[in-house]
Amino acid sequence: MNTIDKKDKRRTQVLSHIVKLYVSQASPVSSKSISISMGDSVSSATVRNVMAELEELGFIEQPHTSAGRIPTDLGYRYYVDNIIDKLMMEKSEMERLSRVYKKRTSSINDIIEKTSSLISETLHNAGIVMCPSIEDMHLSHLELIKIKDETVLAVLVTMTNIVKNYIVILEKDVKETDLARTANFLNSELRNSTISSVYDRIKIFENENVDGELAGVISLANRIIGEIADKDVDYDVRWEGLNYFMEEPEFDDAGITKRMFEVFSDKRILAGLMKKDLVDNGLKIYIGRENEPDALRGCSFITSGYGANGKTVGRIGVLGPMRMDYNVALSTLGCLSNLISKKIEEFYE
Amino acid sequence: MNTIDKKDKRRTQVLSHIVKLYVSQASPVSSKSISISMGDSVSSATVRNVMAELEELGFIEQPHTSAGRIPTDLGYRYYVDNIIDKLMMEKSEMERLSRVYKKRTSSINDIIEKTSSLISETLHNAGIVMCPSIEDMHLSHLELIKIKDETVLAVLVTMTNIVKNYIVILEKDVKETDLARTANFLNSELRNSTISSVYDRIKIFENENVDGELAGVISLANRIIGEIADKDVDYDVRWEGLNYFMEEPEFDDAGITKRMFEVFSDKRILAGLMKKDLVDNGLKIYIGRENEPDALRGCSFITSGYGANGKTVGRIGVLGPMRMDYNVALSTLGCLSNLISKKIEEFYE
DNA sequence: TTTAGCACTCGAGGAGCGTGAGTGCTAAAT
DNA sequence: ATTTAGCACTCACGCTCCTCGAGTGCTAAA
Numbered sequence: 001m002n003t004i005d006k007k008d009k010r011r012t013q014v015l016s017h018i019v020k021l022y023v024s025q026a027s028p029v030s031s032k033s034i035s036i037s038m039g040d041s042v043s044s045a046t047v048r049n050v051m052a053e054l055e056e057l058g059f060i061e062q063p064h065t066s067a068g069r070i071p072t073d074l075g076y077r078y079y080v081d082n083i084i085d086k087l088m089m090e091k092s093e094m095e096r097l098s099r100v101y102k103k104r105t106s107s108i109n110d111i112i113e114k115t116s117s118l119i120s121e122t123l124h125n126a127g128i129v130m131c132p133s134i135e136d137m138h139l140s141h142l143e144l145i146k147i148k149d150e151t152v153l154a155v156l157v158t159m160t161n162i163v164k165n166y167i168v169i170l171e172k173d174v175k176e177t178d179l180a181r182t183a184n185f186l187n188s189e190l191r192n193s194t195i196s197s198v199y200d201r202i203k204i205f206e207n208e209n210v211d212g213e214l215a216g217v218i219s220l221a222n223r224i225i226g227e228i229a230d231k232d233v234d235y236d237v238r239w240e241g242l243n244y245f246m247e248e249p250e251f252d253d254a255g256i257t258k259r260m261f262e263v264f265s266d267k268r269i270l271a272g273l274m275k276k277d278l279v280d281n282g283l284k285i286y287i288g289r290e291n292e293p294d295a296l297r298g299c300s301f302i303t304s305g306y307g308a309n310g311k312t313v314g315r316i317g318v319l320g321p322m323r324m325d326y327n328v329a330l331s332t333l334g335c336l337s338n339l340i341s342k343k344i345e346e347f348y349e
Numbered sequence: 350m351n352t353i354d355k356k357d358k359r360r361t362q363v364l365s366h367i368v369k370l371y372v373s374q375a376s377p378v379s380s381k382s383i384s385i386s387m388g389d390s391v392s393s394a395t396v397r398n399v400m401a402e403l404e405e406l407g408f409i410e411q412p413h414t415s416a417g418r419i420p421t422d423l424g425y426r427y428y429v430d431n432i433i434d435k436l437m438m439e440k441s442e443m444e445r446l447s448r449v450y451k452k453r454t455s456s457i458n459d460i461i462e463k464t465s466s467l468i469s470e471t472l473h474n475a476g477i478v479m480c481p482s483i484e485d486m487h488l489s490h491l492e493l494i495k496i497k498d499e500t501v502l503a504v505l506v507t508m509t510n511i512v513k514n515y516i517v518i519l520e521k522d523v524k525e526t527d528l529a530r531t532a533n534f535l536n537s538e539l540r541n542s543t544i545s546s547v548y549d550r551i552k553i554f555e556n557e558n559v560d561g562e563l564a565g566v567i568s569l570a571n572r573i574i575g576e577i578a579d580k581d582v583d584y585d586v587r588w589e590g591l592n593y594f595m596e597e598p599e600f601d602d603a604g605i606t607k608r609m610f611e612v613f614s615d616k617r618i619l620a621g622l623m624k625k626d627l628v629d630n631g632l633k634i635y636i637g638r639e640n641e642p643d644a645l646r647g648c649s650f651i652t653s654g655y656g657a658n659g660k661t662v663g664r665i666g667v668l669g670p671m672r673m674d675y676n677v678a679l680s681t682l683g684c685l686s687n688l689i690s691k692k693i694e695e696f697y698e
Numbered sequence: 699t700t701t702a703g704c705a706c707t708c709g710a711g712g713a714g715c716g717t718g719a720g721t722g723c724t725a726a727a728t
Numbered sequence: 729a730t731t732t733a734g735c736a737c738t739c740a741c742g743c744t745c746c747t748c749g750a751g752t753g754c755t756a757a758a
Binding site (some may be wrong): 084104107140141143145147151153155157161163165167169240241242243246247251253254257258261265282317 | 426453455456489490492494496502504506510512514516518580589591592595596600602605606607610611614682
């Protein structure tokens, strides 16, 4: 091994110790404590030299002279990208998690909601989940119920047993028989399709200029599906366990806590963050200033996509201080999103 | 006017000024500022004498010697009970609020959810609303949809257009025709009844020991309504605008903020607080230590019930620092709960 | 290249002090 | 009998000053 390599290896080693120690103790790490945690294989003086190099490289910084060092965003990033012992997870832990998903559940959304508390309890940080948009799901059934003269209730069921209700107010009264016919027509069209493809097909029917009875059915179908496609493009985002990571010393400052709070009060912000990476199925990590909302600049945000048949339909994630156990967080999220994906596939069987 | 009365009147007057000044300036109120705000009709020295009496009575206190006075829980309570200019509300404000409720909406829950943000924006505090439990609502329609072999989706619609879905997993496969028959039977039974009264009636049918076709229908109906009655006793509680009152100086302390947060993280706590007064339709006020959860001992919590036909089915409320404009809060909540009640009645027309 | 040794830095925390807002009391005024 | 002016007193707040010690960077020896 040549000298450059050796130097490099020790740098990595020291950075790794800094990150790990800082994650657990939450206060700047001194050369001495690193030396000890490395089993006194090197003296604190040597560590200090290495630390000076790491600081030069921008991986660590001193909050003030005569304090120890803490990792910078870049340091965490390097740690996550190059150092971390990739995705090692205890078998027992993995089994504990999968057991939760074993239970038979009525709807996929139940399982996803439960995931949010599972994340926050396991990782002691805020768990954030995004349920799939109805847009992305495959449909199974539509029921039309006349409530009042012009008021129709449409009940849409997806293959994953997500049930959505839409109250559609029509321009004029509609006969029960017409409604039933429309429902029959739509049910024959929509099984295993997405809402938008159904919508497209209706448009084609419409252009074919049929008339008589079918024309009425098509126009009513168009009206109802149009309403549904219009209304429900939003993703449902939920979070839990914000209290966990408010307990961290980073949040002793009331100002930070408040700004944090604003982010969580506005679901659109979180939804935006999740949606941004929706195309991607893999793990995404945002560390410190890599986050877009200012209030999250001191945080790390990790998300992972789930889906089925090669299509990602939602994401789950965890938000916490930069000082976070990335190893556990990454492996847990990976495991959970896999479990959800499998669960979705079960519904299609 | 005898002397006692006169003394009493001035005490009341001074307390009123203390509360009002403290609400607006958020720092202890001095004798001088009271004297000024009373138009120099009395000197600060006299005010000091009155303040000493009020302190003796437990209505105000000093955070420390040489500071002004702030109202105690008892002081606020006296203010609210005896001093406040009852429920005066600007006409324009009243119209602004009622305009929101004018719009035609599909379901009563929409309007109640909107109320939560309306409260928080109007009062600059946290708005909390509790939607009615399905238990308390009158039913209008039930639809049964077979999703899979043993999986049935029950869609329940109330008179107020609240739609609830229940996925019921049966022990054995059920025929579509039986399902349709059961739905017909139930629909004839449930219109304008509550879920529990329907359940009771089914029990009576069951005891009458009918047999043949009807027996199957009854048993299936029993199973489904039982499931619904079982599952959905929870009240749906929502809040909004916590950020507003976190901006108050009272919450500069991170510890308080965190404990506050825990209360809001656990909907059961809020639901419990709301439910406690559910029987009552009127306004309820909890000031400071009158609140049960420890974390709310520094807050005031005001709620008001809504309902129709003499029955209260839900509550709306506002939570903020004790230093709150009680006058505006009380009148706004009163007005809003009236508007909701009226809206519910509209659905029954 | 590593390490022991040492001077140096600087934040945290405590003591001391002046300032001023606001009080409580007393004695005079109404 | 009340009200008020006057005055001494109190105490939080903000300021500076000081000590302490953890942790560093540098130098020179191993």
